[in-house]
Amino acid sequence: MSQELVKLGLVEAVNLVRTGQVGLAEIVEDYIGQIERQDKKIKAYLTYNFGPALNKAREIDSRSEKGKLAGAVMAIKDNIVTRGLRTTCGSKILENFIPPYNATVIERLEAEDAIVIGKTNLDEFAMGSSTENSAFFPTRNPWDLERVPGGSSGGSAAAVAAREASGALGSETGGSVRQPAALCGLVGLKPTYGLVSRYGLVAFASSLDQIGPLARNVADCAWLTSVISGFDRRDSTSADLPVPDYFSNLELPLTKNRIGVLAETLLTGVNPEVAANYKKIISNLEKLGFKLSTVSFPSWEYALPCYYIIAPSEASSNLARFDGVRYGFRANSGELSEMYVKTRTLGFGSEVKRRILIGTFALSSGYYEAYYARAARARQTITHEFQTAFKQVDFILTPTTPEPAFRLGEKQDPLSMYLQDYFTVTANLTGLPALSLPSGLTAAGLPLGVQLIGPDFSESELFKFAFLLEKSFNFKNNIDAITTVREEEE
Amino acid sequence: MLTFLLLLIMISMKFDLNHLSQLANLKLTGDEEKELPGQLEKIIDWVGQLSRLETDQEEKFTPVNFSLRLEADQPEESLPPAEVLAMAPDKEGDFIKVSRVLAGK
Numbered sequence: 109m110s111q112e113l114v115k116l117g118l119v120e121a122v123n124l125v126r127t128g129q130v131g132l133a134e135i136v137e138d139y140i141g142q143i144e145r146q147d148k149k150i151k152a153y154l155t156y157n158f159g160p161a162l163n164k165a166r167e168i169d170s171r172s173e174k175g176k177l178a179g180a181v182m183a184i185k186d187n188i189v190t191r192g193l194r195t196t197c198g199s200k201i202l203e204n205f206i207p208p209y210n211a212t213v214i215e216r217l218e219a220e221d222a223i224v225i226g227k228t229n230l231d232e233f234a235m236g237s238s239t240e241n242s243a244f245f246p247t248r249n250p251w252d253l254e255r256v257p258g259g260s261s262g263g264s265a266a267a268v269a270a271r272e273a274s275g276a277l278g279s280e281t282g283g284s285v286r287q288p289a290a291l292c293g294l295v296g297l298k299p300t301y302g303l304v305s306r307y308g309l310v311a312f313a314s315s316l317d318q319i320g321p322l323a324r325n326v327a328d329c330a331w332l333t334s335v336i337s338g339f340d341r342r343d344s345t346s347a348d349l350p351v352p353d354y355f356s357n358l359e360l361p362l363t364k365n366r367i368g369v370l371a372e373t374l375l376t377g378v379n380p381e382v383a384a385n386y387k388k389i390i391s392n393l394e395k396l397g398f399k400l401s402t403v404s405f406p407s408w409e410y411a412l413p414c415y416y417i418i419a420p421s422e423a424s425s426n427l428a429r430f431d432g433v434r435y436g437f438r439a440n441s442g443e444l445s446e447m448y449v450k451t452r453t454l455g456f457g458s459e460v461k462r463r464i465l466i467g468t469f470a471l472s473s474g475y476y477e478a479y480y481a482r483a484a485r486a487r488q489t490i491t492h493e494f495q496t497a498f499k500q501v502d503f504i505l506t507p508t509t510p511e512p513a514f515r516l517g518e519k520q521d522p523l524s525m526y527l528q529d530y531f532t533v534t535a536n537l538t539g540l541p542a543l544s545l546p547s548g549l550t551a552a553g554l555p556l557g558v559q560l561i562g563p564d565f566s567e568s569e570l571f572k573f574a575f576l577l578e579k580s581f582n583f584k585n586n587i588d589a590i591t592t593v594r595e596e597e598e
Numbered sequence: 599m600l601t602f603l604l605l606l607i608m609i610s611m612k613f614d615l616n617h618l619s620q621l622a623n624l625k626l627t628g629d630e631e632k633e634l635p636g637q638l639e640k641i642i643d644w645v646g647q648l649s650r651l652e653t654d655q656e657e658k659f660t661p662v663n664f665s666l667r668l669e670a671d672q673p674e675e676s677l678p679p680a681e682v683l684a685m686a687p688d689k690e691g692d693f694i695k696v697s698r699v700l701a702g703k
Binding site: 206302315341344345347348349410413414428431432433436437438440442444447452453456458461464466468470472478481486491492521522523526537538 | 613615617618621623630633634637641642644648649655656662663664665666678681682684685686687688694697700
C-alpha cells in the first residue's frame with residue numbers, strides 16, 4: 109500500500125489504468141487504506157462500499173476494454189440514489205433506505221467503469237451550508253478539523269480534499285457544490301439547469317436542483333462533466349442538446365475575454381481577505397489582457413430572499429412524500445393521519461422542519477400572492493439582469509463565498525447560515541452555469557474560491573477560462589502537508 | 599395601490615404555527631417548540647423585504663430556456679415489485695399495510 113496512488117489526479121489515474129500501467133484494484137485498495145486511516149477524524153462518509161468496489165475493480169482489471177472513467181474512485185453525495193447501497197439523504201427518516209434503482213448519473217458513471225467507493229455526508233435533505241444539519245454527525249474540513257467543510261455537499265468536498273476519493277458528485281440548490289468546493293480548495297461546478305439529469309436525485313427544489321462534480325482540478329472536473337451530462341428521457345426538464353467534449357476543448361484558445369465584475373457596494377460585509385483576494389484576481393486578469401468592466405445588478409440583494417421563498421416552497425411539496433407509507437421510517441400509530449404526523453415529527457430534523465413550514469406559509473391561502481408569486485416574478489427580474497449583463501460581457505466573476513471556512517457551531521442563527529449563499533443563489537435562480545475555482549489561501553491557510561458564471565450551456569468556455577486561470581493562480585494544494593502533520597501528532 | 603394593500607397584509611399577519619403544522623403534517627418537539635417560532639417569524643420578516651423590489655416581469659417558475667422533448671405516453675416496465683416492497687415498513691402479500699384510516703376526524 110503505497111499511499112502514492114491516492115495522490116494521482118482523476119484523469120491521471122484513468123490514463124494509467126486504461127493503458128494497463130496501474131491496476132485499478134491497487135488504486136481502490138490505496139483509497140480504502142486512506143479512508144480507514146483518516147475518516148474517523150474527518151467523517152466524510154455515511155456508508156462505505158469497499159467490498160463491491162474491490163470486486164468491480166478486479167473485474168475491470170480483467171478486461172482489455174475499459175471505460176472512460178476506469179481509474180476514477182468516486183464519492184457520491186447521499187441524496188443520489190444507488191441501487192442496493194443505502195441512501196439516507198442525511199436524515200433519520202431514510203436511515204435504512206436501500207434504493208431499488210440507480211440515478212441516471214450513477215448509471216453513466218458505472219457504464220464508464222467508475223468505482224463508487226462510498227456515500228457521503230450532507231446537510232439533511234441538502235438543506236444547509238455546513239453539513240452540520242446532518243442527522244448523523246458533522247463532517248470536518250480536512251484543512252482545519254475545527255472548521256466546517258461547507259454544505260450541503262460537505263462530505264463529498266471533504267472526501268476529495270482529504271484524498272479519500274479522486275472525484276465526487278454533489279448537488280446544488282443554492283450553492284451546495286460551489287460553496288463546499290471553495291471552502292475545501294476544490295473545483296466545483298453547477299451545470300446549466302437541464303444539462304445533467306435529475307433522475308435519482310432526491311428532490312429538494314425541482315426548479316433549482318442540479319447535480320455537479322467536485323474535483324481537484326479543472327481537467328478532472330471537465331472529464332467528469334462530459335460523462336454525467338446529456339439528455340435523459342426520465343427527467344422531464346432534461347435538455348435535448350449535444351454535450352461537448354469539455355476536456356479536449358480545454359487547451360483550445362479562449363475566444364472570449366470580456367469579464368464582468370461586481371460593484372463595490374455588493375462586497376460590503378464580505379470578509380476582508382475574500383474581498384482582497386477578489387481585487388487581486390481582478391488586477392491579475394487585467395494584466396493577462398482581459399477586458400474587465402463593472403456590471404450592474406440592481407436586484408442582487410433580493411436574490412437571497414427570493415431563493416428563501418422559492419426553495420422552501422418547492423421543498424414543502426417535494427418532502428410531502430416522506431410519510432412513512434412506502435419506505436423509510438414509520439412511527440406506528442393507531443390511525444393514518446396520526447401516523448403521517450408522528451413519522452414526520454420524529455423523522456425530520458429542525459432545519460428541514462423550518463424550511464417546510466416557511467414553504468407551507470409562502471404557498472398558503474392569503475399569502476401565496478405576497479410571497480411565492482412575488483418571488484417567481486423577482487426571479488424573472490434577476491434573470492433579465494443577467495441576460496442584459498451577458499450582452500456586454502462573456503463571463504461574470506465573483507467571490508464564491510462571503511467568508512472562508514467557519515468553525516463548527518459558530519452559526520447558530522439560521523439567517524447567518526443562509527447568508528453564506530449570497531454569491532451562489534443567483535446561478536440557481538437563473539439556471540446559469542457557475543464554477544468555483546481555488547484562488548488562494550487566507551493568512552491562516554484556509555482556501556478561498558472565486559466564481560465564474562457564464563451564459564446558458566457555456567460550460568466549454570467556462571472550463572477553458574477556468575483552466576487558464578488555474579495555471580495563473582498556481583494554487584498550492586498543501587493538503588498532503590496538513591494530513592502528514594496530523595499523522596505525526598497521533 | 600395593490601402593493602400597498604399587500605404590504606398592509608404582510609405587516610398585520612402572524613405566523614400561525616398551528617395552522618401551518620396541520621397543513622405540513624408535522625409538529626415541533628422539545629427545544630424546537632421554544633426556538634423555532636421566533637426563528638420562523640424572523641425569517642419570514644427577512645424574506646418579506648422582497649416586497650421592496652419592483653417587479654413587473656411575468657411569473658416564471660423554472661429556468662428552462664430550451665424546448666423540452668415530448669414523447670407519446672407509452673407504458674413501460676416498472677420497478678421490480680419485490681425490490682420496491684422490500685422497503686415497505688409493513689406489508690401483506692403484494693400490498694403495503696398502513697394504519698387504519700378513519701372516516702372524518
